[in-house]
Amino acid sequence: MNAANDGRPLYNQLVDILKVKIENEMQVNDRLPSERELSSQYDLSRTTVRIALNELELMGYVHRQHGKGTFVSNVVKGQTDLGGTYSFTEQMKSLGKVPETKILSFKTMKANQFVAEGLGIDVDTEIIKIKRLRLADDEPMMLERTYLPLSKFPTLDAEALQKAPMYDVFRKDYNQVVKVADEVLSVGIMTANDARLLSFYEGAPVLKLKRTTYNNKNEIIEYTLSVARGDKFTYHLRHQR
Amino acid sequence: MNAANDGRPLYNQLVDILKVKIENEMQVNDRLPSERELSSQYDLSRTTVRIALNELELMGYVHRQHGKGTFVSNVVKGQTDLGGTYSFTEQMKSLGKVPETKILSFKTMKANQFVAEGLGIDVDTEIIKIKRLRLADDEPMMLERTYLPLSKFPTLDAEALQKAPMYDVFRKDYNQVVKVADEVLSVGIMTANDARLLSFYEGAPVLKLKRTTYNNKNEIIEYTLSVARGDKFTYHLRHQR
DNA sequence: GAGTGGTCTAGACCACGGT
């Protein structure tokens, strides 16, 4: 492989090389060099080449046909292939909007029955409750009520959340990586209180979103209820495979 | 490996063996035998063992820690890990409801501007338009208008769709495998016409769903607009990783 | 038959986590 750029695994480096080649020099349905050719071209074992190609296949850049070869797929331009977005910030950016988050309140309290069920913990366990207003291009879009188990985020404060996206804080400060997020979407009606916060009118149709997030040990680390303005907010998602 | 059950790759067989072991004999956070132990226990190369463990990790059965070991996660009982469901039938089944589909109309026609854009084809290209009513436990839930490029499904008829789920027909009869599905969810208001078909009232809030489906060559094979009763329908989804 | 991707091996070295 190219002498430079060490430290990273060779198959990752090959993924990057091939991504660039595909994007700049190849057309949809073009055949890539065979695994054996790539193997000798880049002086890698075929096993390593295959790991890289598997990666590219998962990302939708190529597809394979047994006995025929590996071919370029055409997602490529679909840039924002955030397959499985569950971040407001990312969603808005991918739509070309400028996202902003205002923390309306941040407090610790004891879990009531409802929250305890959502977080899979006992009633009266200490939790953090965060209320946030999400805006896009300065327009109020969504209201989020997030519940976190205090035991997993003992030192969290509002200030940290102002500085970085919540999931970044989870990962960097508390070593909590989001592995799975379950969401339930439904339609509802704007309450008087929410209407005031979202500068809209009571009784308007809203999109409701309930999210449960799990870490790599499959413990619940977040339970969030969101209410989004039905006239402004659309939810985009991509299923792969 | 066990003599029986050949034909299938060894790593798939190992995946099944370990799945059973994990479900029946192990607890959350138990450590699995090391890769080298599994390798000698089952008389497989470590490479093959690792492929199996990667598979289990992707499925959420285990998680790994460099230098420590491979540990049991606790999804296991969450059976319905249909990570990325985009099938009404599957969604309803997973909620314990009995799904049913009535085909209201099936016809070929020429694409207008709107459909042509949705399918990424030229105006006036021949297409199939299917209107279906989806019910759960005999209650009307959702109305779907599906547009397909006739060129990819030249012999499709309503009868075939009555017998099997649409994506099964795509795969078995036309060799079209769904690789990616993009969906956009939004909130809307029931039209008079839809209200009649869904036995509901005009002006009621509805969940609107727009789906674009791609095959493994990333060609669009389906464009569907759905309208679901806001009071009955919830949309469940799971993001992985 | 020649060429492709799919599976599998036996062994090596590295990086990380604990003792």
Added chain:
DNA sequence: CCGTGGTCTAGACCACTCC
């Protein structure tokens, strides 16, 4: 230090596609 998972090699045989 040892044992763990992470990376990588060189080579083998199989299954599929096309000529």
